[in-house]
Amino acid sequence: MVYDLIVIGGGPAGYLGAERAGQAGLKTLLIEERFLGGVCLNEGCIPSKALLHSAKICDYAKFGEKYGVTAKDVVLDHGMVIARKNKVVKTLVAGIKSQLKASHVEVVEGRAYIVDRSHDGYTVKVNNESFVGKRLLIATGSVPIMPPIPGIEKGLEKGYVLTNREILDIPQVPDSLVIVGGGIIGLEMASYFNSAGSKVTIIEMLDHIGGSIDREISQILLKNYQKKGIEFKLNSKVVEIHDGAVVYECDGKREAVEADKVLMSVGRRPTVEGIGLESIGVEIERGAIKTDDKGKTNRPEVYAAGDVNGRYMLAHTAYREAEVCVNNMLGKKDIVRYHAIPSVIYTNPEVAFVGETEETAREKGIDFEVAKVSMRYSGRYVAENEGGDGICKVLIDRKYRNIIGVHMIGNYSSEIIYGAGLMIEAEMRIKDIKELVFPHPTVSEVIRECIFQFED
Amino acid sequence: MATPVIMPRQGQTVESCVITKWYKKKGDTVKVGDLLFSYETDKAAFDEEAKAEGTLLEIFFDEGDDVPVLATVCVIGEEGEDISEFMPGGKKVPTTQGGVVEGEQQSGADNEKKEKIKGGTVTQEDGRIKISPRARNLAEKVGVDYREATPTGPNGRIIERDIRQLIEDDKLVTPAAREAYLKAEEVHISGTGIGGRVTTADVERMKEDKSREMVQPRIQERVAEAEYEEVKLSNIRKVIARTMHQSLANTAQLTIHTSFDATEILAFRNKVKEQGGRLGLENITLNDIILYVVSRTLLNHKVLNAHFLEDKMLIFKHVHLGVAVDTERGLMVPTIYNADGKSLNQISREVKELVEACRKGSINPDYLKGGTFTVTNLGTLGVEAFTPILNPPQTGILGVNTIVQRVKEVDGKIVTYPAMGLSLTFDHRAVDGAPAARFLQELKTNLENFDIFLAK
Ligand SMILES: Cc1cc2nc3c(=O)[nH]c(=O)nc-3n(C[C@H](O)[C@H](O)[C@H](O)COP(=O)(O)OP(=O)(O)OC[C@H]3O[C@@H](n4cnc5c(N)ncnc54)[C@H](O)[C@@H]3O)c2cc1C
Numbered sequence: 008m009v010y011d012l013i014v015i016g017g018g019p020a021g022y023l024g025a026e027r028a029g030q031a032g033l034k035t036l037l038i039e040e041r042f043l044g045g046v047c048l049n050e051g052c053i054p055s056k057a058l059l060h061s062a063k064i065c066d067y068a069k070f071g072e073k074y075g076v077t078a079k080d081v082v083l084d085h086g087m088v089i090a091r092k093n094k095v096v097k098t099l100v101a102g103i104k105s106q107l108k109a110s111h112v113e114v115v116e117g118r119a120y121i122v123d124r125s126h127d128g129y130t131v132k133v134n135n136e137s138f139v140g141k142r143l144l145i146a147t148g149s150v151p152i153m154p155p156i157p158g159i160e161k162g163l164e165k166g167y168v169l170t171n172r173e174i175l176d177i178p179q180v181p182d183s184l185v186i187v188g189g190g191i192i193g194l195e196m197a198s199y200f201n202s203a204g205s206k207v208t209i210i211e212m213l214d215h216i217g218g219s220i221d222r223e224i225s226q227i228l229l230k231n232y233q234k235k236g237i238e239f240k241l242n243s244k245v246v247e248i249h250d251g252a253v254v255y256e257c258d259g260k261r262e263a264v265e266a267d268k269v270l271m272s273v274g275r276r277p278t279v280e281g282i283g284l285e286s287i288g289v290e291i292e293r294g295a296i297k298t299d300d301k302g303k304t305n306r307p308e309v310y311a312a313g314d315v316n317g318r319y320m321l322a323h324t325a326y327r328e329a330e331v332c333v334n335n336m337l338g339k340k341d342i343v344r345y346h347a348i349p350s351v352i353y354t355n356p357e358v359a360f361v362g363e364t365e366e367t368a369r370e371k372g373i374d375f376e377v378a379k380v381s382m383r384y385s386g387r388y389v390a391e392n393e394g395g396d397g398i399c400k401v402l403i404d405r406k407y408r409n410i411i412g413v414h415m416i417g418n419y420s421s422e423i424i425y426g427a428g429l430m431i432e433a434e435m436r437i438k439d440i441k442e443l444v445f446p447h448p449t450v451s452e453v454i455r456e457c458i459f460q461f462e463d
Numbered sequence: 464m465a466t467p468v469i470m471p472r473q474g475q476t477v478e479s480c481v482i483t484k485w486y487k488k489k490g491d492t493v494k495v496g497d498l499l500f501s502y503e504t505d506k507a508a509f510d511e512e513a514k515a516e517g518t519l520l521e522i523f524f525d526e527g528d529d530v531p532v533l534a535t536v537c538v539i540g541e542e543g544e545d546i547s548e549f550m551p552g553g554k555k556v557p558t559t560q561g562g563v564v565e566g567e568q569q570s571g572a573d574n575e576k577k578e579k580i581k582g583g584t585v586t587q588e589d590g591r592i593k594i595s596p597r598a599r600n601l602a603e604k605v606g607v608d609y610r611e612a613t614p615t616g617p618n619g620r621i622i623e624r625d626i627r628q629l630i631e632d633d634k635l636v637t638p639a640a641r642e643a644y645l646k647a648e649e650v651h652i653s654g655t656g657i658g659g660r661v662t663t664a665d666v667e668r669m670k671e672d673k674s675r676e677m678v679q680p681r682i683q684e685r686v687a688e689a690e691y692e693e694v695k696l697s698n699i700r701k702v703i704a705r706t707m708h709q710s711l712a713n714t715a716q717l718t719i720h721t722s723f724d725a726t727e728i729l730a731f732r733n734k735v736k737e738q739g740g741r742l743g744l745e746n747i748t749l750n751d752i753i754l755y756v757v758s759r760t761l762l763n764h765k766v767l768n769a770h771f772l773e774d775k776m777l778i779f780k781h782v783h784l785g786v787a788v789d790t791e792r793g794l795m796v797p798t799i800y801n802a803d804g805k806s807l808n809q810i811s812r813e814v815k816e817l818v819e820a821c822r823k824g825s826i827n828p829d830y831l832k833g834g835t836f837t838v839t840n841l842g843t844l845g846v847e848a849f850t851p852i853l854n855p856p857q858t859g860i861l862g863v864n865t866i867v868q869r870v871k872e873v874d875g876k877i878v879t880y881p882a883m884g885l886s887l888t889f890d891h892r893a894v895d896g897a898p899a900a901r902f903l904q905e906l907k908t909n910l911e912n913f914d915i916f917l918a919k
Contacts, residue, residue, distance in 0.1 A: 123869050126720060126848060285879060286870040307847070342655060407663045409639030432657050434637030 013140030018045020020313025021146035024329030029110030062202035121283030149314035158248035302332035362412035378460035465540030758802035785834030862886035
């Protein structure tokens, strides 16, 4: 039997793509070697958010005096947090299983290897069984990058070096945790383990944290964290890892910090090896599958979505890319518009952003204007965030007067940002947004406040 | 007694209204208060409800019709009732005898989905487009270019439903892009924004690319009013059309495909490239090599080097090889006479001369006939498999495909190799499947062992 579509990988890109294809009537097979739900559900977005929520509750309780609430003996029971996280993951994975079933998707467990292409389609081998599909959706995701630092391999073996996979299942809170890499994942983990009682140090090679986020927001986040007691070693490069210590170089000097555990989070790389891409000649560019904005690769009827294309390694991008792939398979023209994909850092305070930053806009030669207001313009923010120092920043295109970027730091921004994404994607102008009604009192009103700083 | 439903008068100045939608069709049962139809004036839209109950006996106006106020639009009554007194002039209503006539006469509501209401082209009065204020408002609100509407209102006026049609056809422009888009006048661009909206980036791209290559493909769907260029067929196109069609209509064609490992011929070609000059060799291409091998191999499979003439076959002693050539004016097939007696270098040189002559239009017509077998190569255009069409009365034609990377097992290891596809179409009246396959098999062996073959 020949499938209309074989999906390789059961993460967000894979399972959603398979569901959509199945619902549209394509005879679909999904192959997953580990767990349905992929990184996102099992060792990424969801487990980390479950942990962070517990940390937030703990923080609220501990620092409740500011709001006139005193709680005594506040403890975070890490074991229970992990147990709850596992329950959350189990519930969601079960949901995906039943959703796939309802969409008539067949699921095979095992590692997929693409063998070749015949006139019938593409042959994929799993556990010595062959399957043929007219089309392929490659959604094999990504794995953590492990730079060749002396001591890493031994550390992984012995368990004092961890990746996101192990740390989200760690049974005990380490006394001291060194996080290598100050990107989104590193910061989220720092936030949790700081609240849970670890002495956390982040070592980052760049002079700022948060990767490509707005510089000013990066600064605010850094200060917030330092206040909480997280230590940062910026402009610092890790050169050696030992059981108990991490050695790094800063300004040409070698220094060391104590570490019970070391989390490696210097980025992720697409899973493009060992899946037989070479047998059908799929083009790889800078370690990722090369796709166009329809999700097509250079091979006919071979699509790729999610982290494996190396573009925006985010679950919601994976969802959208998978949908676009399936739409195009069904002959429906659809593209991913990458300029309006929001990103969130679910730390406390939350950071959310979408579109151009001042840096990227400048690089692209866009003529833009910026407006910036303090989160304190929002009544709700002031009422709920004692001493908070968040900001919201909006960028507009000077010529067309439409909104091209929004950057926020302050709680709730994760839930607000999609609205900003919509404004960007719909190319709403300042004067259009001025006509919108924002509920009061909400934190989202800061966007409106920013907008009124601009002339039409 | 039957009750007529009349077009209400909406205001003193309104002379007529346009029916925009029928909710009932002839023969439907209606109750008091049921929605019958919607209609609109220049300024407003209304719904007409039934004020009597019974069967909808007759409908006198279709969707899109401009109905004078107080004219009878339809009649409600009991089945079999005489309604002739309500019939307006101009519209023939069948008498109740004979289902045949009944069946032919369909009300507008019946046709609702099947046929779009035909409209005229946009009419301009003193340089202004005729559009109802309602339609204009809607167009401005949602962001469609009403110049693209097909007016279906009275006297070529654009009315609300024409704008709704544009919305349905995804002819939308984002607010930010609208002004620049409208200034760009009449250039149709395809949008890459949400729901196909034209964005600022699309407008920018269009400005850069004035070469009109951007003409929106979707516009072609509206064939009736789409722009097109009428091109008279050239004689060569007419001849190609006739022969191709006759070929398919009068023979029993089928195509079989295979592929061969092109490692050896690729290596050979490289050798010639590097050292051929020294020996006075042409720049021998892969296609030349295939022509050479085909001309030899055919001698062992003479039914494929033949003409099929209904009651007899001409089996040729020598191979006169037709070579399909793509020229600006169309497909041409010059012949290499006695190819089986020519060296690879001679074939290579002769092909180049023939191709050149075809492209220049200086080919001697004698060279365009007399072929006994044809080779056509779409591999250079990346085609992986196709079904060539026979050049009757020839009995075979070989299609050459592109090279793809395949894997095979050598000593238990998976290795890749360049596989080149071959597609053989033959006339099953003259040749059976197995002999045709044997030819292909021998061809494959010869090509894979080209060095040895050359020595023969
Ligand atoms: C700690 C952490 C936190 C994160 N938080 C967020 C967040 O808050 N928000 C967000 O948007 N994103 C977040 N991400 C990123 C998000 O997890 C990824 O972008 C998302 O999982 C990508 O989905 P995917 O389908 O492309 O790949 P994956 O989720 O990586 O899934 C790929 C799947 O393919 C399987 N596979 C691979 N090779 C084969 C094979 N040959 N045969 C069969 N199966 C195979 C793998 O087992 C895996 O299950 C986070 C990531 C991490 C690590």
